[in-house]
Amino acid sequence: MAALGVGGLDKLFAEEGSQLEEAPSNRRPNIVFFFTDQQRWDTLGCYGQKLPITPNLDRMAKEGVLFENAFTCQPVCGPARAVIQTGKYATETGCFRNGVALPLTELSIADRLSEAGYEVGYIGKWHLASDPEHKFATKPIPPERRGGYRDFWLASDVLEFTSHGYDGHMFDANMKQVDFKGYRADCVTDFALDYLRTRDGKRPFFLFISYIEPHFQNDHKHFEGPLGSKEKYKDFEVPGDLVDTEGDWREEYPDYLGCCASLDYNLGRLRGELDNLGLAENTLVFYTSDHGCHFRTRNAEYKRSCHESSIRVPMLACGPGFKGGKTIKEMAGIIDVAPTILAAGGVKTPSSMRGRSLQDLVAGANDWRDDIFVQISESGTGRAIRTKRWKYCIWAPGHATPASDEYAEQYLYDLDADPFERNNLVSDPKCADVRKKLRALLLRRMTEIGEKRPNILPAPAAT
Numbered sequence: 001m002a003a004l005g006v007g008g009l010d011k012l013f014a015e016e017g018s019q020l021e022e023a024p025s026n027r028r029p030n031i032v033f034f035f036t037d038q039q040r041w042d043t044l045g046c047y048g049q050k051l052p053i054t055p056n057l058d059r060m061a062k063e064g065v066l067f068e069n070a071f072t073c074q075p076v077c078g079p080a081r082a083v084i085q086t087g088k089y090a091t092e093t094g095c096f097r098n099g100v101a102l103p104l105t106e107l108s109i110a111d112r113l114s115e116a117g118y119e120v121g122y123i124g125k126w127h128l129a130s131d132p133e134h135k136f137a138t139k140p141i142p143p144e145r146r147g148g149y150r151d152f153w154l155a156s157d158v159l160e161f162t163s164h165g166y167d168g169h170m171f172d173a174n175m176k177q178v179d180f181k182g183y184r185a186d187c188v189t190d191f192a193l194d195y196l197r198t199r200d201g202k203r204p205f206f207l208f209i210s211y212i213e214p215h216f217q218n219d220h221k222h223f224e225g226p227l228g229s230k231e232k233y234k235d236f237e238v239p240g241d242l243v244d245t246e247g248d249w250r251e252e253y254p255d256y257l258g259c260c261a262s263l264d265y266n267l268g269r270l271r272g273e274l275d276n277l278g279l280a281e282n283t284l285v286f287y288t289s290d291h292g293c294h295f296r297t298r299n300a301e302y303k304r305s306c307h308e309s310s311i312r313v314p315m316l317a318c319g320p321g322f323k324g325g326k327t328i329k330e331m332a333g334i335i336d337v338a339p340t341i342l343a344a345g346g347v348k349t350p351s352s353m354r355g356r357s358l359q360d361l362v363a364g365a366n367d368w369r370d371d372i373f374v375q376i377s378e379s380g381t382g383r384a385i386r387t388k389r390w391k392y393c394i395w396a397p398g399h400a401t402p403a404s405d406e407y408a409e410q411y412l413y414d415l416d417a418d419p420f421e422r423n424n425l426v427s428d429p430k431c432a433d434v435r436k437k438l439r440a441l442l443l444r445r446m447t448e449i450g451e452k453r454p455n456i457l458p459a460p461a462a463t
Contacts, residue, residue: 028346029320030283031113031206032192032270035084036263037077037125037215038302039289041070041314042239043260050237053261056268057287057316062325064285064318065362067332071372071386072291075303075310077215078127079377080290080334085109085128085147087338087353089449090375095128096402097377102128102147107350109338110206111148116347119203121152123191124170124210125159137161140175149208154178154191159212165224183226185213185259189266193273206345209270214259214293216302225258233257240420241309242297249295256293284319284344288334304379306393306411307421311374311386320344321359328361330368331388354449373445383407385442389416392438394456403451409435409459427462435459 041047044054046061047068074080074090082088082095085108090096093106102108110120129136129145136145137158146153153173156162162169168187169179180187192209199205217224225233233254242249249256267287274280293302294309303310315332321344336355343349343357361368376382376393381404384393393411396404412426412435425431439456447453 027282028118028204029344030204030279031118031341031344032274032283032285033206033208033341034267034270034285034287035124035208035210036287036289036314037210037212038291038293039214039260039263039314040239040292040309041312043214043257044314046316047314051233051235051257053233053257054264056264056271057314060267060271060285060287060318061316061327063323064316065322065324065326065328065358067315067317067328067358067361069329070288070313070315070332071311071334071374072289072313073311073333073335073373074375074377075291075305076376076378077290079375081127081210084290084334084337087335087349087355089335089354089373090377091402091451092354092449094402096375097399098127099130099132101131101134101145104144106147108147108149109341110150110208112342112347112350113206113345114148114150116345117203118345119151119199119205120149120208121195121205122146122149122208122210123152123154123195124156124188124208125212126155126157126210129157140171140177142175143173151205152195152207155210159184159210160215160218163212164217164220165226183262185211185262185266189269192270196270196273196277196279199279204345206341211263211266213263214256223252223255223259225255226262229258229261230254233261239309241307241422242295243420245297247295247297249297252295280319282320284317284322286317286337286341288315288337289313290334299379301379304376306374306376306382306384306386306391308391308415308419311372311384317358322362326362328358330361331370331372331386332358332361333372371441371445373442373449377402381407382410383442383446384411385438385445387438387441389414390434390438391415391421392435392442394439394442404454405452406455406457408457409439412438412459426459429461 045058078098079090082093114120129141138161156170169177291303298305339349339357372386374384378399381396391413394407395410396407413421
């Protein structure tokens with residue numbers, strides 16, 4: 001049953017009005033969402049990676065649609081997942097940091113697709129069930145905390161706590177432990193393939209596959225690629241933002257790339273099985289990540305910053321509505337995922353969702369946004385705006401609250417002149433007008449989603 005129960009869902013849907021578009025003339029597609037964790041966009045060949053890490057994703061880009069400039073709006077695991085499931089910003093659901101459960105009153109994409117007749121299933125890392133009172137990090141998640149994924153469930157709330165790069169377990173719909181042995185990404189895919197092979201075709205399905213790779217394995221303090229990754233990928237080209245920096249990328253990047261290569265291999269397995277089962281033509285495969293990774297070069301860990309390495313993500317789609325080998329340069333984001341998935345299933349975008357269906361971009365929309373709004377937590381409380389040329393970020397100390405009444409200007413980057421964000425212009429007097437315009441834009445984006453208008457202290461002038 002859904003998190004609210006059938007009666008509660010009916011009441012909410014009734015209050016919103018009908019969510020169904022007119023019935024499409026052709027059969028509604030199946031939807032497979034392939035979700036990775038902490039993956040930089042530049043690990044893919046189609047984004048410029050020179051090593052042969054992602055042949056299957058590169059092929060998918062040539063067949064489908066590549067979103068060249070795609071971004072998270074919250075560079076940390078739980079909040080980004082809440083955004084994808086609800087189409088709302090993290091502060092709107094209250095999931096502004098890890099350890100905040102998705103409210104039981106929120107309608108997810110699974111709830112809405114289920115109401116529209118889809119079979120909905122989830123495999124992998126959830127990270128939206130636990131809070132200080134209810135702790136499910138290493139325990140089975142009860143049905144009401146599964147975000148509406150009522151037809152199939154095999155997951156752990158924090159998969160990196162119930163598994164390692166090799167071996168581990170998750171929990172099924174009956175809250176029983178299901179062990180797996182082997183490389184984790186391969187095993188998660190094995191479960192997904194079993195799911196595909198057992199569909200009866202009576203209803204279209206929406207399957208959300210949430211991998212932990214290439215996320216850092218917390219207890220081992222290491223990125224865990226398949227055995228041999230360190231040697232296989234040792235001859236990598238150093239990404240421009242990492243050149244001449246500290247951090248742990250020198251020892252960890254080969255295994256990180258090994259994780260990414262494994263994800264690509266398993267995407268190939270999944271798309272191959274869809275083809276074998278005769279499902280490929282009518283299945284949309286969507287691929288993205290929750291945030292990127294800067295390898296402890298921007299702060300003490302791997303994300304939670306405004307920098308490109310933290311907020312820019314890969315985003316590709318292939319299948320009904322996403323064909324032709326197109327490259328989209330407009331600014332897309334994970335805030336657009338929920339409307340996109342619903343549009344694929346013939347479901348109207350509710351007014352509560354902040355993004356817009358990416359199908360509009362594919363169709364050539366000329367009124368698309370020119371900026372991305374980002375909320376940051378846990379390393380501090382931050383807000384940022386990313387335009388086609390500029391990055392502007394404000395900051396307040398502390399991370400225990402969703403927002404601050406007062407921020408200070410922290411970063412300003414000219415991405416045309418400085419794509420790797422090495423030269424912070426926030427105190428440059430020649431950029432005063434730029435800062436003024438970006439500050440006004442950022443304040444507008446904040447208040448549009450219900451944030452209180454804060455005081456922003458100007459950066460001290462350069463001496």
